[in-house]
Amino acid sequence: MLRTSSARTVDDGAATDAEPIATNADLVRAQQYAARFVGAGVIAYSAAMLPVLIGSASLTASWWPPLSAALIVGPAIALLVGSFRPTTGWILSAGICSAAGYLLATALWFVAWNPDTAGGYGRWPVWLVQFPGVPGLALVIALRFGSAIGYLVVATAMVHTANQLAVFGGVRATMYTSTALTIGLTGVFMAVGIVTMRTAQKLGETRSTAVRAAEVTASAVAREAERSRYDALIHDHVIACLLALRPSTQDQRVAEQARQALGEIDAWRRGDRDVGGDVVPTELLRKVRLTTAQIDDDVEFTVHVVDNGQTYPAEVVEAVLAALSEAMRNSVRHAGDHAERVVGGELAADALWVGVADDGVGFDPGHLDSSRFGVDAGLIGRMRAIGGDAEVRSAPGRGTVVRLSWSPR
Structure with missing residues (x-):
């Protein structure tokens, strides 16, 4: 069984755009890998x-080495652990703390430095001088791109100044060269990181936009499908029953059609649409015979099964029967009181067709009112929706032939 929601449900659900996607999966993955x-x-x-x-511990007060290690390693551990969590909240906080911890550790070096111990510790006595840009990448992961660039300049200048003081007891001109070189080299990696994060961010936004557009389109298609189903329900059942009524007469077929119309309306209001499974040709033949008999039990019936090895999708059967009913009702209503009708067709493995022919008054198909539901929507539109076709041949005074056909793709 196929169950679809009612038109009321579809219309209410599509009144607003789809909810935005809460997380950008592409950006989250990029942030997690980069955080690791x-x-x-x-x-x-x-x-x-x-x-x-350890070797340069005497350069500073005893509290600075362990504190600086904690300020640097602690946020790094949190960043690494946070990269394995499903959300990025911990990553963003740890990334900001990592950069802030480096700046604080460097600033505290100047407070803890003992000027009397300068020299004799090699070229790089301040251990932080070897990686000023790495914590800055944590700011890139946190999408603080401007802050990351500013951090790189400030942190590099501070740590190179500290290193110059530790080596020479003062600042020399070579400090500016080494600072610029470090900023330039580290900036390349930072630029790559920024481009990577921006690309992941844009990719995720594009994907989210595409998904939202698809959801809105699907909602619009669903609304249109339900509206079409409702239009067909009113036309095929309600209006057809009203037009079939005759004053001072009782017709059991009209009463049965009215009961079916009420049942269809109730099913539509509940959101039920029982289409069923595939249909074999003999069952379709029975349904075609029943459909025509409900509208005109005097019609000549010449539909026959050519190959019983084929099955037809339930949606196809539903559309063919509805279009056949429309063709029959049009013939009964417009062909004239003395017109005779014949229903013919073949149900084969590679194709099926059914048709209605009458010898009534006929009409000019080229001069139909485009606002009328019957031919354009009830026949041609309905058959084309399932990949089939409807052919209408008629002329004034020469009767009408309607041929409905479908073949599996």
């Missing part, structure tokens, strides 16, 4: 510089 890289990198650099930290 940066977190592990800071930890690795810190471990590699541990001998320098």
Whole structure:
């Protein structure tokens, strides 16, 4: 069974655009991978510089080496751990803390420095000088691109100044060259990181926009399909029953059609649409015979099965029967009181067709009112919706032939 929502449900659900997607999956993945890289990198650099930290401990007060290590390694561990969480909240906070921790550790070096101990510790006695840009990448991960660039300039200048003081007891001109070189080299990696994050961000936004557009389009298609179904329901059942009524007469067929119309309306209001499974040709033949008999039990019937090995989709059967009913009602209503009708067709494995022919008054198909539902929507539109076709041949005074056909693609 196929169950679809009612038109009321579809219209209400599509009244507003789809809810925006809460997370950008592409950006989240990029941030997680980058956080692992940066977190592990800071930890690795810190471990590699541990001998320098221990060897130059006398340069500063005793509290600075362990505090600086905690300020650098602590956020890096949090960044690494946060990269394995499903959300990025921890990553963003740890990234900001990593950059802030580096700046604070460097600033506190000037407070803890003992000027009397300058010299004799090699070229790089301040252990932080080897990786000023790495914590800055954490700001890139947090999407603080402008802050990351500003951080790189400030952190590099500060740590190179500290290193110059530790080596020479003062600042020399070579400090500016080494600072600019470090900023330039590290800036390349930072630029790559910024481009990567922006690309992931844009990709995710594009994907989200495409998904939202698809959802809105699907809602619009669903609304249009339900509206078409409702129009067909009113035309095929309600209006058809009203037009079939005759004053001072009782017709059991009209009463049965009225009961079917009420049942269809109730099903539409509940949101039920029982289409069923595929239909074999003999069952379709029975349905075609029943459909025509409900409208005109005097019609000549010449539909026959050519090959019973084929099955037809339930949606196709539903559309063919509805279009056949429309053709029959049009013939009964417009062909004239003395017109005779014949229903013919073939149900084969590679195709099916059914048709209605009458010898009534006929009409000019080229001069139909485009606002009328019957031929354009009830026949041609309905058949084309399932990949079939409807052919209408008629002329004034020469009767009408309607041929409905469908074949599997």
